[in-house]
Amino acid sequence: MRRQVLVGVVCAALASLVGLSACTPEAAPTGEVTVTGEPGAVPTLEYEKPLTVDEPTVEVIWEGDGPEVADGQAVLVDYYAEAGSDGSVVGETYSAEPKAYLMSAEALGMDIYEALSGQHVGARVLHLVPAAGGQEAPTVAVFDILPTRASGEALEAREGLPTVELGDDGEPAVTMPAAEPPADLVVQPLIRGLGPQVEPGQVITVQYTGLKWSDGSVFDSSWGPGKLPAPFPIGVGSVIEGWDEGLVEQTVGSQVLLVIPPRLGYGGTENELAAETLVFVVDILAASGPTTE
Structure with missing residues (x-):
């Protein structure tokens, strides 16, 4: 895909990501950059090296068709950056795994905040920054x-499990059934994503809510003001066993309900949750890195 770099509409300075300083775009750069590659x-x-960049610019290579990035909520990005002099990699x-930031001027700095404001999930953005700082x-x-x-694809959950309702931003609200907890691990996909399967040894980036079956109280969550999606190694014993057994081979994009008995949770430890049956709602946003195979 060939794009002539246009006059920048905002200065999405790369300062928070690869150590560049902020600036204000006023004119188009002299170079042309070709960007190829599929989403993800x-x-x-491709460009003539050394590249001359007189002013910082931002161009949307393709528009996103997902939700608009929202103030005060998390934004998750993958990025790739080269030095325009010789094409060497600056950062990626x-x-x-992708990086999560809070969508606010205070957290990102005004320049990056303005660059991301109004963008939609799925967008790819090209950014040129002159030498500075x-x-x-x-x-x-x-x-x-x-x-x-x-x-x-939304899936129907089996009867007798906790029910999950989603807020406008995707945050789950969970209601426990009036029943004894199951003795074995329950893995119930609620949304089937279209991405690749999670493999042992990868790092998954997730949104999650963890609750106690006994009283329905939330003991941990990545949702809420100031909170961000979190990365976890999976399938290698780095998290509780119920996550390793329940999330490996699920697909990226999925939402999975896990009901985890104590022996696959914190049982046998001194954790205050050791005797609890745990309930998690996990959104799998990305799976990164090598596998154990």
């Missing part, structure tokens, strides 16, 4: 805005 894949950048997240070369960067909630 590392972008390929595709070989690790100690940098010896201009930076060519691409940002992919990723979902912060599950999306896909």
Whole structure:
């Protein structure tokens, strides 16, 4: 896909991500950058080197068709950045896991906040920044805005399980049934995502809510003011066993209800939840990195 870089409408300074300073766009750069690559894949950048960038610019390579990025909520991004002098990599997240930030001027700085404001999940944005703040070369960067909630085919849950209702932002509200908890692990997909399967050894980025079956109280959550999606190694014993057993082989984009008996949770430890049956609602936003196979 070939795009002539347009006059910048905002200065999405890369300061918070790769150490560049903020600035104000006034004119178009002299170079042309070609961006190729599919959604979710590392972008390929082609341009004449060394690239001349007179003023910072932002261009939407393609529009997103998901929800609009909302003030005060999380924004999740993958990014890839090169030095415009020779194409060497300045920074990237595709070989690790995406980064979550709070969508506010206070958290991001005004320049990045303005660049992301009004964008929709699924957008890919090209950003050129002239050399500044100690940098010896201009930076060519691409940002992919990723979902912060599950999306896909809604599935009907079996009877007798906790019920889940979603708020406008995707945050789940969970109601426990008037029944004894199951003795074995329950894995109930509520939304089937269209992404790849989670494999052991990867890092999953998730939104989650954890509750006690006994009284329905929330003991942990990534949702709420000031909170962000969180990364967890999966399938390698780094989280509770019920997560390892229940989330491996689920697909990215899915929302999964887990009912975890004590022996697969914190049983056998001194944790205050050791005797509790745990209920989690987990939105799988990304799965990154190598597998154990």
